[in-house]
Amino acid sequence: MTLREIVNLLDATVHTGENRLDEEITQAFASDLMSEVLTLTDTPLLITGLCNMQTIRTCDMATLDYALIVRNKKPTDEMLELAEDNDMVILSCRYSMFRTCGILYQAGLKPLY
Amino acid sequence: MHQEYTIIEGDFVNAGKASSSVKKTLKQLNVDPTVVKRVVVALYEAEVNAIAHAYGGKVLVDIDEDKINMVVADKGPGIPDIAMAMQEGYSTARPEVRDMGFGAGMGLPNMQKNVDKLNVTSEVGVGTTVEMEVNFN
Numbered sequence: 001m002t003l004r005e006i007v008n009l010l011d012a013t014v015h016t017g018e019n020r021l022d023e024e025i026t027q028a029f030a031s032d033l034m035s036e037v038l039t040l041t042d043t044p045l046l047i048t049g050l051c052n053m054q055t056i057r058t059c060d061m062a063t064l065d066y067a068l069i070v071r072n073k074k075p076t077d078e079m080l081e082l083a084e085d086n087d088m089v090i091l092s093c094r095y096s097m098f099r100t101c102g103i104l105y106q107a108g109l110k111p112l113y
Numbered sequence: 114m115h116q117e118y119t120i121i122e123g124d125f126v127n128a129g130k131a132s133s134s135v136k137k138t139l140k141q142l143n144v145d146p147t148v149v150k151r152v153v154v155a156l157y158e159a160e161v162n163a164i165a166h167a168y169g170g171k172v173l174v175d176i177d178e179d180k181i182n183m184v185v186a187d188k189g190p191g192i193p194d195i196a197m198a199m200q201e202g203y204s205t206a207r208p209e210v211r212d213m214g215f216g217a218g219m220g221l222p223n224m225q226k227n228v229d230k231l232n233v234t235s236e237v238g239v240g241t242t243v244e245m246e247v248n249f250n
Contacts, residue, residue, distance in 0.1 A: 035219035038154045039226070050214040054161075057129035058214065060136070061153045063146070078126075 001025060001108060003066065003089060006045070009103055010093040012068065015080050017089030025066065029112040030101050034058040044112045047104075049097050051075055056082045056090075065089060070100045114138070118172040120163045120187065125213050128164045131172045132157040135183075138176065144249050151227040152181055152247045158220040159185040159243050165210040166190065167240060180229075183245045191237040199225065199233075 004021040007014060014021065027044040031037055037046060037058050045066045048055060051073035059067050065088055069075060072094040075083075083090045093100060105111070116138070118131035132153045139149045156172070163170045167189025175182045192198045199221050206216025225231050230246035 032214060033217050033219075034214035035158065035217055035223055038158065038223055039219070048214075052213060053126050054128060054214045057133065057157070061129065061132055061150070061157045063150055 003091070005107070006068070006104065006109075007091060009107055010068075010091075010095060010100060012091045012093040015075055015090040015092060016083045017066075017087070020065075020087075020089050023066075023089075025109065027110045027112050028101070028104060030097055032097075037062050037064070040064075040112070042112055045109070047097065047100055049073065051079075051092075053079055053082065055079065056086070056088070059083075059088060060086050067091070068093065068100070070095060070097045114176040116172075116174040116176075118174075120160065120167070120170040120172060120185075122164065122168045123209075124164055125209075128161050128213070129157050131160055131174070135174055135181075139181070142176070148247060148249055152183075155224045155227040155245055155247070156183050156185070158223045159183070159245070161210075161213075161215050162220045162243075163187040163189075163241075165206055165213075165215065170240070179250060180246055180248045183247075184242060185245075186240065186242040188240040191239055192233070192235040192241055193237050195233050195235060 025045045029044045030047040032050045047068045049071050051069050056079050069092040136153045167187030170187030173184040201222040202218040204218035210216035228245040232244040235241040
């Protein structure tokens with residue numbers, strides 16, 4: 001599915017990467033633990049409840065281009081500046097991690113493992 | 114090419130700055146992206162560890178034609194039992210480290226998985242030095 005479909009399904013906010021919303025996403029990985037994210041060899045959509053600079057830095061190191069922040073947390077200007085520098089798409093939604101994953105799984109997004 | 118970065122205790126906002134800068138350099142040098150990822154993941158974990166556990170330190174990076182050598186040396190409490198610290202899941206991290214998305218006992222194991230050579234030396238009450246080497250080919 002496209003990022004735009006994900007945004008619509010979750011009524012999500014697009015913070016950065018508006019120009020990349022038509023890109024296709026097939027897999028997602030959900031974690032609040034950045035060391036776990038750093039073990040990934042693929043590059044799925046990251047769904048996370050962690051909303052700080054390390055979320056963006058971890059995506060940069062793990063070469064992840066898309067992050068979806070859940071539980072109604074709002075990324076800071078500093079986070080978004082770094083995300084823009086790295087040409088990342090940052091989304092956020094008000095739903096919990098469980099609900100977010102449930103909606104996206106039901107819509108056909110595949111788990112990484 | 115030699116690069117140096119300073120690590121400040123508890124400076125979580127800047128954790129990863131050195132790794133980010135090394136990533137840019139390696140990309141400019143056209144190093145294989147898979148190798149770049151291994152290098153920066155290992156260095157990032159080491160940076161986070163030094164910021165989380167120590168009272169400050171240095172990151173020294175030397176890039177040759179065929180390999181990168183990274184040293185993260187901190188002044189801090191040291192590691193009493195390195196073998197135990199190398200075990201996945203073993204952690205002594207404070208709650209604020211966990212709030213940053215780290216502290217699950219995966220740092221040193223993640224470093225080991227991504228580098229070709231890892232050497233950890235530590236003296237309790239003095240500090241810890243992590244030396245890592247990754248070959249480009």
